Amino acid sequence: MAEYKWPDADKRTLIGKRISRTDGPHKVSGHARYNSDLNRPGMLHGRLLCSPHAHAKITSIDTSAAEAMPGVKAVYIIPDPDREIKWAGEEIVAVAAVDEPTARDAIRAIKVVYEVLPHSVLDTDPKAVGSLARPAQAQKVGDPDKGFAEAEVTAEGLYGMPVITHCCLEPHGSVIEWEDDKNLLVHLSTQAVSSIAAAMAPVLEIPAANIRVKQDHIGGGFGSKFGPDRWDFAAAQLSKKAGGKPVKIFLDRDSELMVAGARPSAYAKVKVGAKKDGTITAWQSESWASGGQGGGGSPPMPYIFNIPNQSKQHTAIQTNIGPQRAWRAPNHPQACLITMSALEDLAAAIGMDPLEFFLKNIELTGPRAEIYREEFQIAADLIGWKKNWHQRGDKTAGPIKRGLGLSLHTWGGGGHPSDCDITIQPDGSVELKMGTQDLGTGTRTTVEIVAADTFGLPMGVVKVLIGDNRFPTSGGSGGSTTIAGVSGATRRAALDALDQIFAKAAPALGAKPEDLEAVAGTILVKSNPAKRLTWKQACSKIGQVPITVRGKNPGPGKLGDSGVGGVQMADVSVDIETGVVRVNKIVAVQDCGLVIDIKTAESQVYGALIMGVCSALYEEKIMDAKTGKMLNPNMEFYKLAGIGDIGDLVVHMMTGKGYDERGVIGLGEPPAVSPYAALSNAVANAIGVRVPTLPLTPDRVLAALAKKGGSNARI
Amino acid sequence: MRGFEYASPTTKEQAVSLLGSSDDDAMALAGGTDLLSLMKDDIVAPRRLVNLKDVAELRGIRLLPDGSLRIGALVTVQELLDNAIVKRGYASLIHAADGITSPQIRAMGTVGGDLCQRPRCWYYRAGFGLLAKDKDGAALVPEGDNRYHAILGNTGPAYFVNPSSLAPALIALGAKLHIFGSGGQVEMNLENFFAAPTSANEKEYRLKPNEIVTEIIVPSAGGWKNATYEVRQKESLDWPLAAASVALKMSGKTIESARVVLGHVAPVPWRSGEAQAYLAGKTISEQVAETAGTLAVARASAMSHNGYKIQLARVAVKRAIMKAAQGGQR
Known part of the structure; x- marks a missing residue:
């Protein structure tokens, strides 16, 4: 044995x-062939008619002109029991034709009559949206009043991040064909090859055993590609109507950004208190979030630090934007940004080095306190914290101000x-x-x-x-x-x-x-x-x-474990005349038990840091209040970092004694949690004032500077 | 994208004869970096595309006998960047072309196309028309999300910003434009080429549907310090949030005359008479540059979300002047 x-x-x-x-x-x-690259013999091209309205009832659908067009092989009205559109870009009709232009012409020939209903797409102010804001039960831990009474210093602030999209480079979609009247072949862009058949079978009314699913490579999922989507079922139905011919539907870039994945926003007004020696005594937060119809998640706050006295209230806001999907460590980035920003502001209010402040309270993080302590030392050495950290506000001459920030995070990964x-x-x-x-x-x-x-x-x-x-x-x-x-x-x-x-x-x-x-x-x-x-x-x-x-x-023997900790530090430069933030360096120190391949492990952390820079500095699903449309469903104004924007990324994996014997633990999500807080804290350290909400764009940076007053307060 | 006919003439006369009386009839195709996306998004749907890339006389950069520089409309951005004469004398043009950070767009995009590309206004690109109105005729920009919209010349009905990277530099350098149509060739100051539309059936530049831009003539920049400064959020492909090009005619250490043109702040490349008048007779200093920047935005006004651009435009002017003073190094 x-x-x-x-x-x-x-x-x-x-x-x-x-x-x-x-x-x-x-x-x-x-x-490498991605499923979106596939061109199967006899394949038809499917396209989707999507709603231009964010909220509407469908009064009628007339597909007769499309059906009569030469080259159109199948038209399928996507079932929607209440015929109510709840976000712009929602799919209504799918068409399969001999080529893509014909399919697009057919889509334009379909007439849909809508009864337009009022919509709401904004989530930054729960007081402005009436009954769409749904407060949950307030929560209390310990004695918050006593905790704030014990505090010698308090800090208060607003923190938050907007909805972002997954923006997969390979959009969502599939090539689906009936091999005969009982067997389906599915080439789908998915994060879950083994579970697609079970999800498709009941809808298509065939045994799951008759559904073959294949995928060699995927061009990004990030949590948004677990199940078959409505357009995938549409492809299967179109194929059936077209005698089993393969039908390809991959979303256009605008649909990909509008409907195929959104990470919920989160905002919070936070008050935190501590003694002058840095001991945190109390937390109070009033938070809100939205991720579409579902209202968004409730970020676990305060994140990691189990502050003895807490008072918390969370509100979910319903909006007419595309539906939320899991995004790399659901709820953690939001909770981490809000918590670590508030705590860093508290350290600044005390006048304490945040590294010292976080270490002072590290026992509040629970079982991984020693790991964090060890990781912070390594990160501090790699970024030169002792030499480069300064009190809030870089006092050197000239418009370019430099600052350091830090954060820490956790995840499971069993x-x-x-x-x-x-x-x-x-x-x-x-x-x-x-x-x-x-x-x-x-x-x-x-x-x-x-x-x-x-x-x-x-x-x-x-x-x-x-x-x-x-x-x-x-x-x-x-x-x-x-x-x-x-x-x-x-x-x-x-x-x-x-x-x-x-x-x-x-x-x-x-x-x-x-x-x-x-x-x-x-x-x-x-x-x-x-x-x-x-x-x-x-x-x-x-x-x-x-x-x-x-x-x-699972099986015999201990080959894996769950639960990791990581810390990150960021070094940024901010041009206080233009508000432009540049990343100089980010250091990530991460444990994940026994590392199988140090190179691909580091690569995952690099990817997490790059996504972190994107969302900290650039990404935002910008919704137009009046029209209910996403204004930037493209790679032009849905901004992502390029290679020149990400700075010097340094990754240190914790390995060896104390780590290897735990066995293998997952790594995909944890390093994607901290970059936002580390970068926001670094910007605050550079310019001397908190920029409350992400992304840290020039307008937000200049507005924060103007509020603070001083030589750059010109707007 | 809808179906279209494709024509590929070899002379400008043929090209013009293949164009029609409206964009629905026919449109000229240069690098295609903007036109093809407009067609894919169904913002324009010409029945015919007239490819200009085979018209040899629209290519090439050369010095004319009077010392001015002739740039063919079909010269690519990359050819401009690689040209020794441009590199030697026209720093501001190099800076502006350098700001087009996509190698693909530099390789395909042309100088004429850069001038004739359409605004990036997200309401226009979403199908609400160049003047961005909803179905009831209400303007969407002033109370909508106008973070990238105009701060100058924004009293309406146009609120977008001119997207050209090269126009501010070319106007500051005193460039002229040659336009060819059925009536022959016309020369106009590039500055006069641009005009904010006052109605939905106007464009933001003066080119009839059956005319093409053939060449750009840039006077010698001898004795002119020149530079462009773009405020950009990203190093990689991104539009400037505000930009300024300056050309300063120097007499020793004194500015004899100045041209100051702002980009991405108004529906047209924005010539700042205030800053120009102030700079004449001054010696360049940080303080002088700062004041010029402040004067350049004196008439700027914020809409609901773009107040920050006033500060960015001010800084762009200041930094462009200082960059020119320092010899306009990249």
């Missing part, structure tokens, strides 16, 4: 090393259920199958690392097959659950397979199976390494029939 554990550090040949992703060359050379099949052939070739998906984070690479390291093989031998729901079931890639799930299942499968190889090879080596180990492409006797078979020779002992072994997560 194998012992289900990770190899000791000195035995790891691939795990924890710096390995380039195996699909990198494929992607950068353009050979592994999801996952099955992995490994087949070893008598010729020594190895195939690994799993119904998981590579979100671009390196899943393909990391499962190969785990299997190859276990077998003592180099990279390039184990053939990894993922992205197909015919493969063993694996969970969706959400909640940072993938790496621990697939690594656990792969390790268990590989260890069991290796046991079988040992059993077959033992007689030829004149040893017992338990005395063997797999090292550097050989199976050898531990006590006498000269006695060995090459991997190929050992596998030839299998006989004619290959070995297939299934590994599962």
Whole structure:
């Protein structure tokens, strides 16, 4: 029986090393095929008619002219039981035609009569929206009155961030075809290959077992691509009407930004109190948020710091914008920005270095206090905190002011259920199958690392097959659950397979199976390494029939864990005459247990920091109050950072003793939590005043400076 | 995008004969970086596109006998940036072209196209018309989200900003424009080419549907210090929030005369008579530049969300003057 554990550090040949992703060359050379690249034989092009109104009743739909157009093969009215449109861009009719221009012409030929209803798209003031603001029960922890009475210093402020969109570079969509009247083939851009069939089956009224789902690569999901969407069902219906021909519907960029994903906003008026020595005594917050019809999440505040006395009240605001979807660590970025900004303002009110202030209160963070302490020291060294930090407001001459800010965060990241099949052939070739998906984070690479390291093989031998729901079931890639799930299942499968190889090879080596180990492409006797078979020779002992072994997560042995902590520090320059913020440097220090591939792990953190810069400085789903439309559903005014805007990114992964023995933990979300607070705090440190809400655009920076008064208060 | 006919003439006479009496009939295609997006968004739907890229006489940069510079309308932004004569004498033009940070747009976009591209106003691009009115005829911009809209010349009915990157620099350098139509060639000051529309059927520049811009003539900049400063939020592809180009005719250390043109602040490239008059006879200093900036926005007025642009325009003028004084280094 194998012992289900990770190899000791000195035995790891691939795990924890710096390995380039195996699909990198494929992607950068353009050979990787995304489902949006697919052109199936006989494929029809689907387009969508979407509502120009944010709130309306549909009075009538006339598709006759579209149906009569040459080249139009199917028209499908998307079911909407109450025929009520609740956001601009909501899909109403889908058309499939022989080519895209014909489909677009057909969409223009459809006549929809609307009864336009009043809409509301703004979420910055709960008092302005009447009954659309729905306050929840107030919450109390400890004795807030006593806590504020004990406080010698208090700070009050408004903090918040707007709704942003997921802005996937590969938009949402699919190519769907009926292989016959009972079987559906689905090429969908998804974060959950194994669970799409079950979600589609009841609606299409066919057995889930008849739905095949495939995806080799995905161009971004970030939490917005878990289920099939209404346009995917429309593609399936259009295909059915067109005799099973493949139908492709991928959203246009404007739809992608309007309807296919929004992270809820969050705003809060916060009051915090502390003693002069920095001990935090009380928290009070009045918060509100919106994410469309659902009203948005309720960010867990105060974030991480379990302040003894709290008084909290949250209000959800209903708006006619596209629906919210999970976005990298749902609710955490909002809670983190609000909490860490308020606490940093409190430190400034005391006149205390925020690093000292956060460390002073670090026990309030609970079980990870020591990890944060260690990470803060490393981050401080990497950014030169001692040398570069100054009290609020850079006093040097000239318009460019520099500042430092910090933040900290947490996340779970325990592994999801996952099955992995490994087949070893008598010729020594190895195939690994799993119904998981590579979100671009390196899943393909990391499962190969785990299997190859276990077998003592180099990279390039184990053939990894993922992205197909015919493969063993694996969970969706959400909640940072993938790496621990697939690594656990792969390790268990590989260890069991290796046991079988040992059993077959033992007689030829004149040893017992338990005395063997797999090292550097050989199976050898531990006590006498000269006695060995090459991997190929050992596998030839299998006989004619290959070995297939299934590994599962969860399963025996401790291969993973949950719960991580990370800290980040940012260094910015702000031009106080123009309000333009430039990122000089961001340092991220992160733990995630045992790191499988240091290179792809760092890469995930880089990605999180870049998304952090985007949302801290640029991103905003800008809604027009009067027309109810999104004003920037394009890559021109929905601004994202370019390579020149992100500054110097420094990532330090916590590894080694105290971390590795926890096993594998997810990493996708935690580093995406802190950048906003770290950058906002750095800007406050640079210019001497808080810019209350993100993004930190020139108008907001100048407005904050003007409010404070002083030489730049010119507007 | 709707179906269209495609014509590719080789002479300007042919090109003009293929154009029609309205944009619905035909439109001229240069680099296409703006026109194709307008067609995809169904803002324009010409029945014919007249490709100008095969008209050789619209290309090329050369010095004319009088020392002025002739820039063909079909010269790409990248060709402009790479041109030795431009680099030597026209720093402000290089700065402005450099601000077009997308290599793809620099490679395809043309000088004539930069002047004739349509405003980026998000109401216009969403189908509410150039003057951005709702179905009841009410103007959407003044009380809407006008964070990127005009602070000068914004009394209506046009509230958008002129999007040209090169026009402020070219106007400050005293450029003229050659327009070719059925009646032959016309020369006009580039400044006069632009005019804020007063009704929905006007454009923001004076070019009839059957005319094309053929070349731009820039006088010698000898003795003129010149520079452009753009206030940009992003280093990468992004529109300036405000920009200023200056050309200062120097007599020793004294400014003999000045041209100051602001971009992205008004429906037209905005020549600031106030700043120009003030600068004449002054010696360049931080204080003088600051005052010129303040005078340049003296008549600016904020709408509901764009007050910050007044400050940005002031700073752009100040910094453009200081940049010119320092030799206009990139």
